[in-house]
Amino acid sequence: MENREFLLRRLHSLLGIIPIGIFLTQHLIVNHFATQGVEAFNNASHFMANLPFVIFLEIFVIYLPLMYHAFYGLYIAFTTKNNPGHYSYMRNILFVAQRYTGIFLVIFIAWHVFETRFQVAIGAAEANFNMMANILDNPWMLAFYIAGVLAATFHLANGLWSFLVTWGITQSEKSQRYTTYFTLLVFIVLSIIGIRALFAFI
Amino acid sequence: MGEAAKTVIFEIERRNSTDENSYWEKFELPYRANMNVISALMEIRRNPVNTEGKKTTPVTWDMNCLEEVCGACSMVINGKARQSCTALVDQLEQPIRLQPMKTFPVVRDLIVDRSRMFDSLKKVKAWVPIDGTHDLGEGPRMPERKRQWAYELSKCMTCGVCLEACPNVNDKSDFIGAAPLSQVRLMNAHPTGSMTRDERLNAIMGEGGLASCGNSQNCVESCPKGIPLTTSIAALNRETTVQMFRNFFGSDHAVG
Structure with missing residues (x-):
C-alpha cells in the first residue's frame, strides 16, 4: 500500500487518545479513590478487576493499542534529530x-505492568491497597512512580495538542495557541489527580 | 565607533568535497561599516589567509540575488539556518560561525546540493497543469482576495532553511519537509490547480509525506519569508483526513 506510513502514523495518533488517553484518565481517577481510604480504593479496584470480559477489555483497549503506540512511538523517537539547542x-x-x-x-509502564498486573496474573500478589502501599514504601519507587505519572500526564496532554493538529482540527495559529493553554490545564489537573493518589498510599 | 583596527572573526566549517571530513578554519578580517556575511566571504576570497597566517584556499559559497529572494546563499550562521546576504555582521555575535546546511549533501565548504527539494516539488506535482492536445482556453478566474492570500505562500524560494531547522528531516527519515507541502496548498488553491487537487493530496500521503511531520514548528519560526508553514501543514492534515476517507468510502467520481 502506497500510503502505509500515512495510515500507520494516523493510527498512532488516534490510539494515543482513543483508547489510551481515555484509559489513562480513567486509571488515574480510579486510583484517586485511595485518598478516601483503604476500603474505597479496594472496592473500586475490585470493581474494575471484575468487569465482564475483563481480559478482552484489557487486550483490546489497553495491551494491543498501548504496544502499537509504544513500538511505533519508539521508531518515531529514534528517527528524529533533536535540535532544541539552537532552535x-x-x-x-x-x-x-x-x-x-x-x-x-x-x-516505566513495562515495569509497572510487570510489578502489578503480571504479579496478579501469576498469582504472586493481589491487586489491592496494600500492594501499592508496599511498592511506594520505598522512596526510590515513589520517585519512579511520580516521574512515571508526570511523564504520562505530560505525554497525554501534549499528545492531545498534536492530535488536534494531526487530524486538521486546529489549523489557525490562534486555535493552536489556545489549545496549548487548554492542554496545559489538562496536564495540571491530571497530574494533581495522579500525584494525590500516589501520596494516599504512604 | 572610530576604533582604528577593529576586526571581525569568522570560524568556518569547511570541507573539500562531499566525501571528505570537515575541518574548522578561522579568519580575522578588517571591519567595514554595514558589512554582511557575504561581503566578509568576498574579503576572504580576495585574501585567503587564516588566523595562523597561512595562505589557504578561498572559501566557496553559493549566492545569487543578494536580496533574500533566491535562497541560494542559505547557510548555518551561529547555529541557525538563514540567508547570508541578510546576515549583518553588526547584528551577529562573534566569532561568527559559518556552517553548511548539512541536512543536504555538502558539495564543498558552504555549498550544498538542494536538489532533493526540487525532486520533492516534482513528487507532489507542485505545478498547475495547463497543457493539452488543443487550446484549453482560459481557466477560471481567481478571486482577488484569494490571490493576495496565495501570494504569501508563493513567496517560498526553496531555500531549504525550513528543512535544515526540522528535526524530522534527516538521514534516518525521508520526510520532504515543510516547503514542498506548503506548495501543495498553494497549487490546490489555484482554480485550475484545484482540478487535480486529489493527485497532490495522494502524493503527500505517500512515503516521507505529510504524516512525517512531528509538529516541532521550527519551520514556521525559521522561514525567512514568514510563510505560515504550520497553518499550511494543519490545513493539509484536514484535507488529507477527508481524502483518506474519500479514497476508501467515496464513490467513483474523479475529482473531489
Missing part, C-alpha cells in the same frame, strides 16, 4: 520532551 522555541522543546517522556514511559 529553542517552545514547541520544539515540547517536541523533544514528547519523545523523551515517550521513551521513559515505555520503560
